[in-house]
Amino acid sequence: SQQGEEDPQALSIQEGENATMNCSYKTSINNLQWYRQNSGRGLVHLILIRSNEREKHSGRLRVTLDTSKKSSSLLITASRAADTASYFCATDGSSGYALNFGKGTSLLVTP
Amino acid sequence: DGGITQSPKYLFRKEGQNVTLSCEQNLNHDAMYWYRQDPGQGLRLIYYSQIVNDFQKGDIAEGYSVSREKKESFPLTVTSAQKNPTAFYLCASTNRDRGTYEQYFGPGTRLTVT
Numbered sequence: 001s002q003q004g005e006e007d008p009q010a011l012s013i014q015e016g017e018n019a020t021m022n023c024s025y026k027t028s029i030n031n032l033q034w035y036r037q038n039s040g041r042g043l044v045h046l047i048l049i050r051s052n053e054r055e056k057h058s059g060r061l062r063v064t065l066d067t068s069k070k071s072s073s074l075l076i077t078a079s080r081a082a083d084t085a086s087y088f089c090a091t092d093g094s095s096g097y098a099l100n101f102g103k104g105t106s107l108l109v110t111p
Numbered sequence: 112d113g114g115i116t117q118s119p120k121y122l123f124r125k126e127g128q129n130v131t132l133s134c135e136q137n138l139n140h141d142a143m144y145w146y147r148q149d150p151g152q153g154l155r156l157i158y159y160s161q162i163v164n165d166f167q168k169g170d171i172a173e174g175y176s177v178s179r180e181k182k183e184s185f186p187l188t189v190t191s192a193q194k195n196p197t198a199f200y201l202c203a204s205t206n207r208d209r210g211t212y213e214q215y216f217g218p219g220t221r222l223t224v225t
Contacts, residue, residue: 004153031212042115042201042216043154088153092212097142097161097205098169099212101153 004032004089004102012108019076021105023089024069032065033090033099034074043088046074079109114138115217117202122222124196132187132220134202141207143185144214147171148199157200160185161207189222196224 007022023032031050035043049056049065049072056063062075076083086106090099115136124130136143142161146154156169160179174193179185185204189196199221203214
C-alpha cells in the first residue's frame with residue numbers, strides 16, 4: 001500500500017537554486033528513506049533517516065523528519081541540471097522489509 | 112561489479128500470452144522484491160521473498176507468479192490473468208543482516224502487451 005505522499009508533484013527550478021520536497025505518511029515508522037529515479041531507470045537510494053533522528057545530511061542533501069507531524073522533507077542545495085529526476089520517499093512496510101513508496105516529486109533543474 | 116540485472120529492458124507480448132521477467136543479483140542479498148510502476152505513479156509491491164523457496168504476496172499479486180529456487184534469482188511471470196500488464200517492472204533486493212531497509216534496484220523491464 002502507498003503510505004507516503006510527496007509534495008509537490010512537480011517542481012521546476014534553475015541551476016544553483018535549492019529544491020525542497022516534502023513527504024507525508026500515515027502510520028508510525030521505524031525509518032524513512034529517499035530514493036531518486038532518472039527517467040526510465042531503476043531507483044537509487046539516497047538517504048535513510050531513522051525515527052529517532054530529526055535531521056541528516058549527505059553531501060548536498062539534507063533530510064528532516066518530524067514524527068509528530070508524520071512528515072519528512074528533502075532539501076537539495078545548489079541544484080544542478082544532473083539532479084533532474086523523480087524523488088520518492090519510502091517508509092518501512094508491515095513485513096518482509098518491504099517498502100511503501102509515495103508517488104514521487106518530479107524535479108526539473110534548468111541550466 | 113555487484114548489482115542487480117533485469118532482462119530484457121523492453122518486452123512486447125500479445126494479449127493472452129504469459130511472459131517471464133528475469134531478475135538476478137550478485138549482492139548475496141537474502142530478500143528480493145518485485146514492484147510495478149505505472150506512469151506518474153509510485154511503486155506497488157507485487158511479490159517479495161525473504162529466503163530461498165519462500166515468497167509472499169504483496170499488494171497487487173493477482174495475475175502474477177514468482178519462484179525463488181536460487182538465492183540469486185527471482186523471476187516474475189506475468190500471466191494472462193493480469194488485466195493490465197503494460198507497465199514498468201522493477202526488481203530490488205536488500206541485505207536483511209544489515210538491519211536496514213535500503214533496497215538496491217535493477218534497471219527495470221518495460222513490458223508492453225497489445
